[in-house]
Amino acid sequence: MISDNSVKSGGPAVRIENLDKYYGTSHALRKVNLSVERGERIVVCGPSGSGKSTMIRCINRLEQHNGGRITVLGTELNDDVGNIDGIRREVGVVFQHFNLFPHMTVLENCTIAPMIVRKRPRAEAEATARRYLEKVRIPEQAMKFPGQLSGGQQQRVAIARALCMQPQLMLFDEPTSALDPEMIAEVLDVMVTLASEGMTMICVTHEMGFARRAADRVIFMDGGEIVEEAPPEEFFAASRNERTRQFLSQVLGH
Amino acid sequence: MEMVVLAPPAPGKLEDLRRRFFATPLQALLSLISFAIMVFLVWKLLNWAVFSAVFTTAGGPEACQATAGACWSVIAARWRIILFGLYPFEEQWRSALACVAVVVMTVLSCIPAFWTGRRIAIVWGAGTALYYVLMKGGVLGLAYVGEEAWGGLALTLFIFVTTCLIGFPLAICLALLRRSELPWISRTTGLIIDGVRSLPLISILFTFAIVLPFALPQWLAGDKLYRVILGSALFFSAYQAEIVRGGMQGVPNGQEEAAMALGMSYWQRISRILLPQAMRNALPATINQFVISFKETSLVVIVGFFEILASGNAAYGTGEWRFAYVEVYAFIAFIYFVFVFSLSRYGAFLERRMSVGER
Numbered sequence A: 001m002i003s004d005n006s007v008k009s010g011g012p013a014v015r016i017e018n019l020d021k022y023y024g025t026s027h028a029l030r031k032v033n034l035s036v037e038r039g040e041r042i043v044v045c046g047p048s049g050s051g052k053s054t055m056i057r058c059i060n061r062l063e064q065h066n067g068g069r070i071t072v073l074g075t076e077l078n079d080d081v082g083n084i085d086g087i088r089r090e091v092g093v094v095f096q097h098f099n100l101f102p103h104m105t106v107l108e109n110c111t112i113a114p115m116i117v118r119k120r121p122r123a124e125a126e127a128t129a130r131r132y133l134e135k136v137r138i139p140e141q142a143m144k145f146p147g148q149l150s151g152g153q154q155q156r157v158a159i160a161r162a163l164c165m166q167p168q169l170m171l172f173d174e175p176t177s178a179l180d181p182e183m184i185a186e187v188l189d190v191m192v193t194l195a196s197e198g199m200t201m202i203c204v205t206h207e208m209g210f211a212r213r214a215a216d217r218v219i220f221m222d223g224g225e226i227v228e229e230a231p232p233e234e235f236f237a238a239s240r241n242e243r244t245r246q247f248l249s250q251v252l253g254h
Numbered sequence B: 001m002e003m004v005v006l007a008p009p010a011p012g013k014l015e016d017l018r019r020r021f022f023a024t025p026l027q028a029l030l031s032l033i034s035f036a037i038m039v040f041l042v043w044k045l046l047n048w049a050v051f052s053a054v055f056t057t058a059g060g061p062e063a064c065q066a067t068a069g070a071c072w073s074v075i076a077a078r079w080r081i082i083l084f085g086l087y088p089f090e091e092q093w094r095s096a097l098a099c100v101a102v103v104v105m106t107v108l109s110c111i112p113a114f115w116t117g118r119r120i121a122i123v124w125g126a127g128t129a130l131y132y133v134l135m136k137g138g139v140l141g142l143a144y145v146g147e148e149a150w151g152g153l154a155l156t157l158f159i160f161v162t163t164c165l166i167g168f169p170l171a172i173c174l175a176l177l178r179r180s181e182l183p184w185i186s187r188t189t190g191l192i193i194d195g196v197r198s199l200p201l202i203s204i205l206f207t208f209a210i211v212l213p214f215a216l217p218q219w220l221a222g223d224k225l226y227r228v229i230l231g232s233a234l235f236f237s238a239y240q241a242e243i244v245r246g247g248m249q250g251v252p253n254g255q256e257e258a259a260m261a262l263g264m265s266y267w268q269r270i271s272r273i274l275l276p277q278a279m280r281n282a283l284p285a286t287i288n289q290f291v292i293s294f295k296e297t298s299l300v301v302i303v304g305f306f307e308i309l310a311s312g313n314a315a316y317g318t319g320e321w322r323f324a325y326v327e328v329y330a331f332i333a334f335i336y337f338v339f340v341f342s343l344s345r346y347g348a349f350l351e352r353r354m355s356v357g358e359r
Helices: A052-059 A081-090 A106-116 A122-135 A151-163 A181-196 A208-214 A232-237 A242-252 B013-021 B025-051 B060-066 B073-084 B089-110 B117-136 B152-178 B183-197 B201-215 B224-249 B253-261 B266-303 B308-316 B319-354
Strands: A014-023 A026-036 A041-045 A067-072 A091-094 A169-173 A200-204 A217-222 A225-230
Touching: A014 A052, A026 A052, A026 A225, A041 A052, A041 A208, A052 A067, A052 A169, A052 A200, A081 A091, A091 A151, A091 B253, A106 A122, A106 A151, A106 B266, A122 A151, A151 A181, A181 A200, A181 A208, A208 A232, A208 A242, A217 A232, A217 A242, A225 A232, A225 A242, A232 A242, B013 B025, B060 B073, B060 B319, B073 B089, B073 B152, B073 B308, B073 B319, B089 B117, B089 B152, B117 B152, B152 B183, B152 B224, B152 B266, B152 B308, B183 B224, B201 B224, B201 B266, B224 B266, B253 B266, B266 B308, B266 B319, B308 B319
Parallel strands: A041 A200, A041 A217, A091 A169, A169 A200
Antiparallel strands: A014 A026, A014 A067, A217 A225
8 A cells, every 4th residue: 555655765766658539530748758766856857748737737647647657656557446546646736727625724725635535523633734825935825715815825825735645756748838928937936945945846837937946857749659768857958859859949038 | 276077967857757758759659658557557457456345254255246457355244264274264373383483484595594413404494394393283271283284385385395305415415416427417417307307297297197106015105295295395406406506617627626625525615615605696587486396286186185276275265255257366476476586586695695795
């Protein structure tokens, strides 16, 4: 079981081997291989439809893969429901459209999963929630409903909600793509702080500034394959790959 | 100095009246005619219902026939039949208490403070048990009264409340089964729902009351009343299941994904994330369904139960009060109105409460 994994330190946080994923007849991921060490920060970029979101959604079974092996925190992701639940408890996800629960206050959004999944007492869950809301710099919004907050605030609540489960790994699926430009910075700042504290992170994003500041490794995907992976300095300065250079000129070119 | 800009002053009451109803000569004429018609109708109604009406039973039916007004004395003389049907006269206080028990139970379960599994179970358990013991008797020194003698308002309320208590959870189960990922489950459920919905309620009641006893062994068939309630609950659940499913379709996929990503189990996702939002979406249609079901309880008369409308027929149908049927129906209409109107007001309260935090 996954609960022993924190003990079973060593070994990568995520290991993906020969991952295949089909949507009907379209081949979304083609024999993808990727290994992410504990404490490593990865940025995944690429044109739309390149399979980057699909790949990270496979890591906690929001999408079911059709071939290959995924091992998360030492546990293999297969049809064993116990394994899936165990992995989901340890992996936090931040979505493009926040997906906060609109019928609950910000505080309830942050405490429900620790209380009913981790069985924490309410007082403890609320204390933890308030600590993380402080960390994402919106402690004063705790009693509001998500609909009363701006997009940037909602996304920071979503980050706090994921952190309240005290995950060992965080997945970000285009966390700033649905935000107005003036709100992107406040979310990225929180993510940079998180990265600097040693959280293992895999971020699908087009924010190349964030990749420069926070990533250990940048991965470029196209057509369901990993085309290139390199440390950010190397990736931005001296990419050897034609498709990468073309993509970079499009996202950085103006 | 800062400039203070004021909105133009609102027109006064009289000016507003003039602009709305007397702007042109033709409009003024039409307004006056309509006003005169309204005054005439209200006067006629009041005259019939209050000024010329007979309220006491002192003069008997003859006093009523002498006046042009309403004969409310029929209610004073026959209200017990309307409210309690054929229930034994000396025991009718039990039927009245049973009505109170059902109403209290319903009101309590409408109060948000009672919306925890344990409290609602206690309220419903105690309410239905109290009703059953009071009505049926045979214990605690209460004389036994069989279901065939139950009637009037007490029966109407009992059929409505039990239909909802059984039908609502069943509807949620059907709605969840219908969205199952296994095609044979979702298709079978869909077939059942569509099957029940395509039958008239009367034929379902008839089948459960009359036909089912031939098909089932004696010990399983139970009393006719409970079979009828089961049939009516099944009918209710088929409609309500589609309402709940519609509500679920209005909840974005991302909600369930977010709940999964937090490690919640299937039942946690359903009960904490999906259903609360689905019920909010489905609320107006749900209240509508409750209102329809309340009024449809009158159909049980065809399988031989004297609910309030049938009891009303009996109340004026015997000789001397035969002419006063309008007053009896007006009284019954008023009772229906009180229940249905409170139901829809409660629906409006819930909608306001649930819209907290919505943009």
